[in-house]
Amino acid sequence: MLNITDLSYQIGPRTIIENGNICVMDGWRVGVIGHNGAGKSTLFKLISGDLIPDGGTISVSAGQRMGMVRQDMPETDAPLLDVVLAANEEMAELWHKAETETDGNKIAEIYQRLDDIGAYSAPAKASMLLTGLGFKEEELQMPFSSFSGGWRMRVALAAALFVEPEILLLDEPTNHLDLEAIMWLETYLLEYRHTLMIISHDRELLNKCIDHVIHVDKMQLTLSTGNYDTFERERALSAGLQQKMHEKQEAARAHMQAFVDRFKAQASKARQAQSRMKALEKMDIVDAVIAERAIQFVFPNPQQIPSPMISINHAKVGYDEGKPILKNIHRNIDNDDRIALLGANGEGKSTLMKLIANRLGVMDGDVTRSNKLKIGYFSQHQTEELDVDSTPYHEMFALFQKKNGEAREHLVRAKLGAFGFSRDLADNKIGALSGGEKARLLFAFMSFDAPHLLLLDEPTNHLDIDAREALVQALNAYQGAIVIVSHDPNMVERVADRLWLIKDGACQDFDGDLEDYRKFTIQARRDERKQGKKKKEKNDPQHENVTKPSNPQVIEKLEKEIAELISEKSKLETRMSLESFYTQDKNQIIKEQDNYEQITKNLENLETKWLEIQSH
Numbered sequence: 001m002l003n004i005t006d007l008s009y010q011i012g013p014r015t016i017i018e019n020g021n022i023c024v025m026d027g028w029r030v031g032v033i034g035h036n037g038a039g040k041s042t043l044f045k046l047i048s049g050d051l052i053p054d055g056g057t058i059s060v061s062a063g064q065r066m067g068m069v070r071q072d073m074p075e076t077d078a079p080l081l082d083v084v085l086a087a088n089e090e091m092a093e094l095w096h097k098a099e100t101e102t103d104g105n106k107i108a109e110i111y112q113r114l115d116d117i118g119a120y121s122a123p124a125k126a127s128m129l130l131t132g133l134g135f136k137e138e139e140l141q142m143p144f145s146s147f148s149g150g151w152r153m154r155v156a157l158a159a160a161l162f163v164e165p166e167i168l169l170l171d172e173p174t175n176h177l178d179l180e181a182i183m184w185l186e187t188y189l190l191e192y193r194h195t196l197m198i199i200s201h202d203r204e205l206l207n208k209c210i211d212h213v214i215h216v217d218k219m220q221l222t223l224s225t226g227n228y229d230t231f232e233r234e235r236a237l238s239a240g241l242q243q244k245m246h247e248k249q250e251a252a253r254a255h256m257q258a259f260v261d262r263f264k265a266q267a268s269k270a271r272q273a274q275s276r277m278k279a280l281e282k283m284d285i286v287d288a289v290i291a292e293r294a295i296q297f298v299f300p301n302p303q304q305i306p307s308p309m310i311s312i313n314h315a316k317v318g319y320d321e322g323k324p325i326l327k328n329i330h331r332n333i334d335n336d337d338r339i340a341l342l343g344a345n346g347e348g349k350s351t352l353m354k355l356i357a358n359r360l361g362v363m364d365g366d367v368t369r370s371n372k373l374k375i376g377y378f379s380q381h382q383t384e385e386l387d388v389d390s391t392p393y394h395e396m397f398a399l400f401q402k403k404n405g406e407a408r409e410h411l412v413r414a415k416l417g418a419f420g421f422s423r424d425l426a427d428n429k430i431g432a433l434s435g436g437e438k439a440r441l442l443f444a445f446m447s448f449d450a451p452h453l454l455l456l457d458e459p460t461n462h463l464d465i466d467a468r469e470a471l472v473q474a475l476n477a478y479q480g481a482i483v484i485v486s487h488d489p490n491m492v493e494r495v496a497d498r499l500w501l502i503k504d505g506a507c508q509d510f511d512g513d514l515e516d517y518r519k520f521t522i523q524a525r526r527d528e529r530k531q532g533k534k535k536k537e538k539n540d541p542q543h544e545n546v547t548k549p550s551n552p553q554v555i556e557k558l559e560k561e562i563a564e565l566i567s568e569k570s571k572l573e574t575r576m577s578l579e580s581f582y583t584q585d586k587n588q589i590i591k592e593q594d595n596y597e598q599i600t601k602n603l604e605n606l607e608t609k610w611l612e613i614q615s616h
Contacts, residue, residue, distance in 0.1 A: 001023065001024065001025055001026055001060065001061045001064075002022075002023070002024040002047065002058070002059075002060050002167055002195065003023050003024075003057075003059045003060075004021060004022040004023070004047075004056070004057075004058050004221070005021055005056055005057050005059075006019050006020070006021060006055060006056035006057070007019070007020040007021070007046065007055070007057075007221070008020070008053060008054050008055035008056055009039075009042060009046060009051065009053050009054050009055075010054055011042075015219050016039040016219065017039055017042070017043065017216070017219055017220075017221065018220070019055075020043075020219075020220065020221035021221065022221050022223050023223075024167075024195060024197070024212075024214075025195075026061070026194070026195055027193075027194065027195060028195055028196075028211060029189075029192075029196045029198075029209055029210045029211045030195075030196065030197045030198070030210060030211075030212045030213070030214055031197075031198050031200065031206045031209075031212070031213050031214070031227070031228055031231075032044070032213075032214045032216060033199075033206070033213060033214070033215055033228070033231070033465075034216035034217050035217070035464065035466075036434065036436075038216045039216050039219075040171075040199045040216050041171055041199065043216060043221070044169050044171055044197070046058060047066070047167075047169060047197075048066055048068050048169060049066070060166075060167060061166075063166075064165075064166035065165040066166075066169070067160050067163050067164075067165030067167065067168045067169065068160060068168075068169045068170075068171070069153070069157050069160045069170060069171065069173065070156045070159070070160070071153075073152055073155065073156050073159075075144075075145055076143070076144050076145060077143040077144070078143065078144055079140065079141045079142060079143060080130055080135065080139065080140050080142060080144055081126055081127060081130070081140045083144045083155055083159065084126040084129065084155065084158050084159045085122060085123065085126050087159035087160070087162050088117075088162060088163050090117065091117055091119050091122060094110050094113055094114050094117075094119070095119070097110055098110045098111065098114070125162065126158070126162055127140055129158040129162055129188075130154075130155070130158050131525055131528065132181070132184040132188065132525055133154045133157060133177065133181050133184065133185070134177070134178065134180065134181045134344060134345060135151075136528070137528060149176075150176040151176075153175070153176040154176060154177065154181070157176075157185075161188065164192075164193075165194065166195060167194065167197070168194060168195065168196050168197070169197050170198045170199070170200075171199045172200055172201070173185065173198065174200065174487065177487060178344060178345045178487050179342065179488075179492070180342075180344045181344075182202070182205070182489065183489070183517070183518045183521055183522070184521065184522060184525065185205075186204075186205055186208050186209060186518075187518070187522065189205075189209045190209060190573065191600050191603075193597070193600065193601070196209070196210075197214075198210060201460075201463065201468065203465050203468070203469075203490050204489045204490040206227060207227045207228050208227075208573075210227050210228065211225070211226065211227065212224065212225055213225075213227075213228065213230075213231040215231070228465075295419075295420030295440070295466075295467065295470060296418075296420065296474070297418070297419055297420070297440070297443060297473075297474035298418040298419070298477075299443075299447045299454065299474055299475070299477070299478040300447060300450040301450065301479040302374065302450045302452040302479070303372075304335060305335055305370050305372050305373060305452055306335075306370065307332075307334035307335045307336075308332035308333055308334050308370075309333055309334065309335050309369070309370045309373050309452055309481065310332070310333040310356060310367065310368070311331075311332050311333075311367070311368040311369075312329050312331045312332070312355070312365070312367050313330060313365050313367070313368070314328050314329070314365040315328075315330075315355065315362040315363075315364065315365035316362060316363040316364035316365055317348075317351055317352070317355050317362055317363060318363055319351075319360075321363070324363055324505070325351045325505065326352060326355075326502070326506070327505045327506065328365075328506070329352070329355075329506075329507050331500070331507060333481060333483065334481065335452060335480065335481055336481060337481045337482070337498060338481070338482050338495060338497045338498060339481075339484070339496060339498045339499075339500055340483075340486065340492045340495070340496035340499050340500070341353070341483065341484070341485045341502055342499055342500065342501045342502065342510060343501060343502035344503075347502045347503055347504075348502050348505070349457075349485045349502050350457055352502060352507060353377075353379075353455050353457050353483065353485060356375075356453075356455060356483060357375055357377045358375070359377070372452075373452055373453065374449055374450070374451040374452050375451050375452070375453045375454075375455060376446035376447050376448075376451035376453070376454045376455065377446055377457075378443065378446050378454070378456045378457060378459050379457045379458075380457055380458040382442050383435070383438045383462070387430060388429065388430050388431030389429060389430075389431065390430055391426065391427050391429055391430060392416055392421055392426045392427075392428070392430065392433075393412060393413070393416065393426040393427055395430070395441075395445070396415055396416055396426075396448075397409075397412050399448055400412055403449060413426060415444060415448065416444055418444065419441070419443055419444040420437075421437075421440070421441070421444070425437070435461070436462045436463050436467055438462065439459065439461070439462045439463060439467075440467075443459075443471075452480050453480060453482070453483070454475075454478065454480060454482045455483050456482065456484045456486070458486060458487065459471065459484070459486065460486060460487075460491060468488060468490070471491070472491055472494050472495060475495050476494070476495065482495065482496075484496060489514055492514060493513070499512075499513075499514075499517065501517075558606055562603065562606050562607060565599055565602055565606065566603065568599055569600065569603060572592065572596045572599065575592070
């Protein structure tokens with residue numbers, strides 16, 4: 001149990017938290033939310049002991065370990081697997097003692113303790129965590145020092161998960177992950193057996209993985225029950241916003257329905273109408289509440305051009321001659337397409353985006369573009385190219401002059417205003433803008449001349465929940481084509497109506513939704529680990545005479561039991577994600593939560609047993 005009593009903390013003259021009181025019970029899964037600068041990360045540092053409070057106390061139950069993702073992983077040439085294994089300090093110390101101890105009784109005690117803490121299955125667990133977070137099997141023995149900052153943060157996350165502390169604090173754990181790794185992490189966190197506290201701007205992650213919310217706002221800490229959407233609904237009700245939001249929502253719904261009614265019978269508009277219908281079905285009071293707080297985005301609608309606007313014909317694409325990343329790409333993009341590119345990091349999503357944007361040529365094949373086609377291109381790296389000594393107004397003024405030959409102040413400021421830039425903010429130096437403000441400035445630049453196609457490469461990296469919701473709604477109101485690469489499942493699900501899978505140098509339609517893709521990804525990771533293990537055993541002489549499983553009936557029985565438990569668990573998770581779950585009798589809630597915990601334990605035991613049999 002984590003108990004926070006009368007907590008206060010100041011940075012200089014500014015009070016961050018004042019007389020905060022929160023009690024987090026064992027096994028709770030808590031989302032810590034609040035606007036940027038409210039004090040969420042400060043709260044985590046206070047809980048972990050990295051900061052000392054100015055007043056009040058923070059206490060945990062005896063014997064409970066606290067765990068956070070380390071931001072300062074030391075430079076080392078040790079293999080990734082060893083770095084993760086070393087994170088469990090007790091286990092590492094016991095292995096060291098086992099090598100140096102001479103007393104037979106003490107050696108026996110050491111090995112018994114190692115068995116108790118699961119040391120013998122630890123390498124398999126560490127390998128599973130690293131591959132789940134996107135590392136290939138052959139990379140696990142590569143030195144930690146050979147990886148870049150983003151990949152090192154994945155190792156740090158794997159290390160924190162490996163230790164499995166009784167209280168795990170995760171501050172924006174998805175920041176350095178791609179969509180595939182996020183999907184894996186969601187599944188893993190759903191099965192985490194201890195107390196979990198998460199700071200995140202990923203609404204989908206919060207809705208799936210938490211059952212309580214701590215809201216950090218105006219120096220106060222407020223605890224509520226339920227997931228993120230439940231918190232927003234209750235917040236709207238308490239603020240008396242329900243009817244106001246309902247009216248705005250109905251107006252937006254009527255606008256979108258008019259589009260659907262007008263175009264659903266036209267073949268050329270069928271997909272876009274389908275996308276609007278999907279967005280209609282998903283509209284919720286929560287979306288309206290969030291949108292009310294957010295700065296609105298407005299993408300100007302383009303003039304229509306014939307389809308296809310882009311035709312890629314058997315193209316081979318790459319950066320080094322003779323080493324194509326993508327091969328035989330044969331795709332069309334129509335003027336009403338809403339496409340999301342799926343695939344792990346390094347498969348070629350950004351390469352395909354550069355090809356579409358005409359920033360990269362083909363090695364073979366050809367690309368045909370409409371003569372009138374205008375493209376708006378957003379890349380996560382463009383923020384680094386902004387002139388930090390200039391201002392948004394000055395840069396937009398220069399863009400008007402370049403495109404139109406002249407610039408008028410009221411038009412420049414109106415264009416910036418469509419993306420939330422007040423006069424004061426527009427006159428600030430770009431270097432002083434936040435990451436989210438820089439992203440909004442890039443949106444304003446890329447959509448300046450009403451492009452027919454928006455190419456968005458990780459557009460949500462620096463946006464909070466409110467800004468992400470505003471972007472989703474702006475994209476759904478936009479009447480051009482969209483190709484998007486995003487690690488935000490909520491955005492992909494609500495904006496895209498076509499999924500292209502980039503894998504093994506090919507680009508193919510993915511038939512199914514994101515839930516199907518989640519299962520596909522997890523199975524692919526399992527297959528990759530299994531393949532890597534077989535390859536390792538084949539190259540290891542010690543495994544030449546290993547006996548293979550002699551009883552396939554046992555494996556089949558285990559797999560059937562695992563499938564049944566996964567089904568039960570999935571049904572329970574669906575029930576527990578509903579607001580109605582938390583309004584039923586308290587004893588029934590406890591009973592179902594206990595049942596969920598038991599199913600999770602049984603499933604883990606069966607999967608461990610299955611892995612052990614497969615490894616013999």
